[in-house]
Amino acid sequence: MKLEKKRILTGDRPTGKLHLGHFVGSLQNRVLLQDEYETFILIADIQALTTHFQNPKLINDSIYQVTMDNLAVGLDPDKVTFVQQSQIPSIAELTIFYSMFVSVNSLRHNPTIKTEAKQYGYDDLTYGFLGYPVSQTADITFCNADLVPVGDDQLPHMEQARKITRRFNELYGNGETIIKVPETLLSKNSRLAGLDGNSKMGKSLGNAIYLSDDSKTIDKKVKAALTDKNRIALTDKGNPNICMVSQYHKVFNEEEYENTCEMCRSANIGCVACKKLLAKKLNNTLEPIRERRNYYENNLNLVKEIIIEGTKKANLIGNKQVEAIKEAMKIIL
Structure with a gap:
């Protein structure tokens, strides 16, 4: 039965x-x-x-x-x-x-x-x-x-x-x-958390990446994300523990997270490159979702x-x- x-x-x-x-x-x-x-x-x-x-x-x-x-x-x-x-x-x-x-x-x-x-x-x-x-x-x-x-x-x-x-x-x-x-x-x-460092991502806070956001919008939002404020020059060593981009890598780029953190700490990757990598991962995650959503929108x-x-x-x-x-x-x- x-x-x-x-x-x-x-x-x-x-x-x-x-x-x-x-x-x-x-x-x-x-x-x-x-x-x-x-x-x-x-x-x-x-x-x-x-x-x-x-x-x-x-x-x-x-x-x-x-x-x-x-x-x-x-x-x-x-x-x-x-x-x-x-x-x-x-x-x-x-x-x-x-x-x-x-x-x-x-x-x-x-x-x-x-x-x-x-x-x-x-x-x-x-x-x-x-x-x-x-x-x-x-x-x-x-x-x-x-x-x-x-x-x-x-x-x-x-x-x-x-x-x-x-x-x-x-x-x-x-x-x-x-x-x-x-x-x-x-x-x-x-x-x-929101990419702006707010403890919560929310509609009313204006810090949300929506599932329906197109690739250019995501690139723009990630570009503005909060990173280690003490890291000014490319040669400065960063602290991924206080970087929102790093926190998103942990969720959406888990397989490369530890390596990305290590490169940040040793100044082998800059914030711009790190953000581009995250934006690419987010867009890869959301692309099939956008496609299905487009079907229902029509x-x-x-x-x-x-x-x-x-x-x-x-x-x-x-x-x-x-x-x-x-x-x-x-x-x-």
Whole structure:
């Protein structure tokens, strides 16, 4: 008898095109796991409103951009289910149910909420922003996901999700597990710094290399990357430990990384040549991704169909899950 695959839920907020930080932190892993797990990719347009509620057009346009980026890196629409969050009523229902037994204090003390509030300059948090972990729990549990791949910044949200699911089962399970307690899969490379030296590559920081960037754009961005400021002349010995170009070589040019570092330390390679080598490696990595993305850019109706069909499948699953939850809560006729 064929065993059922375990289910993964992961996804992105559609607030712009995806970049190398997403590629290293999550997208590569999704491609590797798509054969082993039943995979759901959530296009989290409702959660994008928590920080971009004044720019709904960006969110709408980015639904396509984010989906194309996922398809371009190698996710197979015949194996992976793409889901538009706002079109899944069961997620909204579960968010309301869970919010009834989650304290405001637990949300306020969530370190990720604190960090992101500071990042966006929020002094007075909206209900939606504060309740982000509750909404995320609904995302995970509408399809009863077994596993959620995350970066380390999302670990507090996952712990909150695990608390919510355990609490629900205690309150309404009557000794049975109504909702699975999701496991966390921590990404090996959870964060890629910006080429400008910022600890995080981000859309809002203007330091991102996008998966859709053409070769000339990548050459230009890498050329401006931060290197060892103390290395002025070509004959000066460099310190790769404080050079962002070196850090990118470690990720995208692993086989030559040690040798490149040694050449830097001994002044046998200059920063310009080192940057050209990195740009070439990045372009080699991204070229097949750009080709696949170009195909989908020229077939937007196909992208739309992939989202629509995936969302239909997800709604069937979500409706069944909510029915079981309502029955457990004794709020069904």
